[in-house]
Structures are given as C-alpha cells and as structure tokens.
Amino acid sequence: MKAKREALVSLFTAMREGKVDADIIDHLLLINSIRGIYTTSSCSGRIGIMEEPDLGAKPLARWLIKVHRPMEFEEAREALRNAEKGLIFLKSQPPIFHIVAEDVEKAKRLHELGLASGFKYTTFKVVSKRYLVEINATEYLTAPLGRDGRILVDDEYLRFAVDLGNDMLRRSKGRLPRLEEKFRALREELGEDELFYELAERYMIEENWKLP
C-alpha cells in the first residue's frame, strides 16, 4: 500500500516534530501497526474558544484558545479578551479518528469496533475507491458567547459552560482505553504490518515512544 507508506511517513514526521496529540499516540501506533488499515488526520478531543468571521466561514475561523485537556475558567476568560470580529463560540469536541481500510470488509469491522467502543457517530465513506472510517462520538458543544468582540454572557454562565464542555470532553476521552483494547483484539485477528515496523525503525520512533 503506497498510500499507507505516505501516511506513516507523515505521522512519524509529525510525531518527531511534536505535532501529534500525546494522549492518542499509543492509539495511532497501535492502529497503524495493523495490516490493511492506517490512520489519517485524527484528534484526541479538544475544548476551546473559536472566532468565526461569519456563519459557515469555517476556513477563516481562528482559535483564541484550544487545548486537548479540560480548560481552566481563567484560561477561557483570558482568551476572550482577544476576541475581535465575528461570532465567538465555546466548542468541545470528542476524539476523532480517520482510518482508511483497504477493503469493505475491514471497513465494516472498524465501523463495528467504533460503535462497540461507545463512539456512536462512527460512520464510513468511500473516497475514490478507498474506505474511510470515521470513529466519532456525540459529545459536541457549540455554545455562542458573543459577537464582534462583545461577550454576551457573564462569568457565572462562562464557568457553567466551560464546566459542561470539560465534562463532555472527559466523558468522550474516557472511552479511549476501551477503544485501545478493541484495537488490540483486531490486531490479533488481522496481523501485524511489516511496513509499519520497517518505517518505525527508519524514523527511530522507539527512541521516544513504545512500539505496540
């Protein structure tokens, strides 16, 4: 799989540059060590405050703060000082994994695995003959806080909404261990991928991380 080789090179490079969320590195290594599947962009779940210039203008959105762990109330309040233009949202988003499968049978297995791990928004797509499974959960919070630099909520509300977003993040991240277990079982079944170990050695991944 030429595409898997490229995906692995890109993952290992990003890891060495510190650009991969630490709390899903074990998952990403494990999944990519399995024959016939590999990950593309994935996220360990995050909470933050985003400014969107206009409804639906997502490409122009910018994060005032974004963290992959619960956010402190003070961090949120501080970040809001930098709001300038457009709609301001508090967003909490669950972990999300994008996994390519080489055939429809493996895509179905991944789909079942995601659902069985509590990721209820797990779906798949066919993109130019490749099967792309998205393992995704339902804990999405999109709370508008104001517009054009003006905050329309008070501190009590902000604390309430940040707490809620943090609870949702903890709940969704809490499923990561179960997901890991299921992938371990899948690996028993589908087998290890030699390509993964070959490239992991070339990129000296074992210097900093434990290989599955």
Added chain:
Amino acid sequence: MKAKREALVSLFTAMREGKVDADIIDHLLLINSIRGIYTTSSCSGRIGIMEEPDLGAKPLARWLIKVHRPMEFEEAREALRNAEKGLIFLKSQPPIFHIVAEDVEKAKRLHELGLASGFKYTTFKVVSKRYLVEINATEYLTAPLGRDGRILVDDEYLRFAVDLGNDMLRRSKGRLPRLEEKFRALREELGEDELFYELAERYMIEENWKLP
C-alpha cells in the same frame, strides 16, 4: 424489496396521520419513487429547547419547544418557563435524510449526491448487509442555557442565540431545493419504482399530495 414495502407503508401511514414534516414530503416522495433506494427516519431541520436530565441521558431528554421553522424569541422565552430539572439546551439541527440503498454502488451515488448538494456531513454505514446513507449538514448549534430550571442567560443573549440558531436553520434548509434537483436527475438514471406507485395508490396519497 420487502424492507422497502414496509418502509413505504410506514411513510404513507405517517403522512396520512400528519406526522411527517411538511417541507420535506416532496423530497421523501421523490426519493422513494426511485428504484433501489428508500428512506427511513428523516427530519426537515429543526430548532428548539431541550431539557436533558443528565449529560448523555438522551433517551430521557424532553423538548420544551421544537419547531421545523425559525423560532420566535417570545416562544423560546415562554418555553423556558417550563424548565424543571437537568441541563437546558438551545438546539438547532439541519435537515437529515436516512436512505437505504440496495447495493454499494447506489450508496456511493447517494453519498456523492449529498456532498454535491452542500450536505457536508453525508456518510454511510453498513447495517446488517444494508447500506444506510445519512445526508446531513454541519449546522449544529448546542447552546447550554442553564440547569435545573435556572436560566443563566439574559434576554439579550437569548435573542442572539435564537437568531443564530434560526440563521443556521435557514442556511441548511436553503439547500433542500438543490438536493431535490439532484434526486430528480438520479431518478432519470435509476428509473421509477413500480412498488412505490402501487402502494401510493393503495394509500390514496394523491388525494392530498402530488406524486413525482
């Protein structure tokens, strides 16, 4: 397709009982008149205020108000008086169509059709050997408003959030005409389903609606 027969009976019965969102009835009739595909639960997009007893306790959630058109500020404020227990959310959700396809080729076509109509969250699943396509968009608003009967936002915020939810609803519903066009083209290609017309006649659908 026995399953399509059951789905059509259930749709026509619900229509006659006034239980189907009026602004997608034309879509549902059109889609179901196409050979090899049929709809299951679908929604024309909605906005409302929901009370959830606890995080993740969706089955116990109840709507204080839910409408399939923009919501008035006064309606929202009135509905909030009935809040009692649990988390209170303002929710805006785009149209969503669930369509079963008899084979993977048709599922792929539906997937492309959804994306091409601007429904960017269109995905599919395999559920017990059937291909289920979900045509879905990104305009989701989930704004917490308070907890246990206590509202933590003021009128200015409520008006802001309701306006935003309405804008999102209008934007997503605005794609329905394009979606309809695409389904007309698909019908040209896949052909009409006799079963649809046979059952539409038995359930006297033409008494109240125009058949595609």
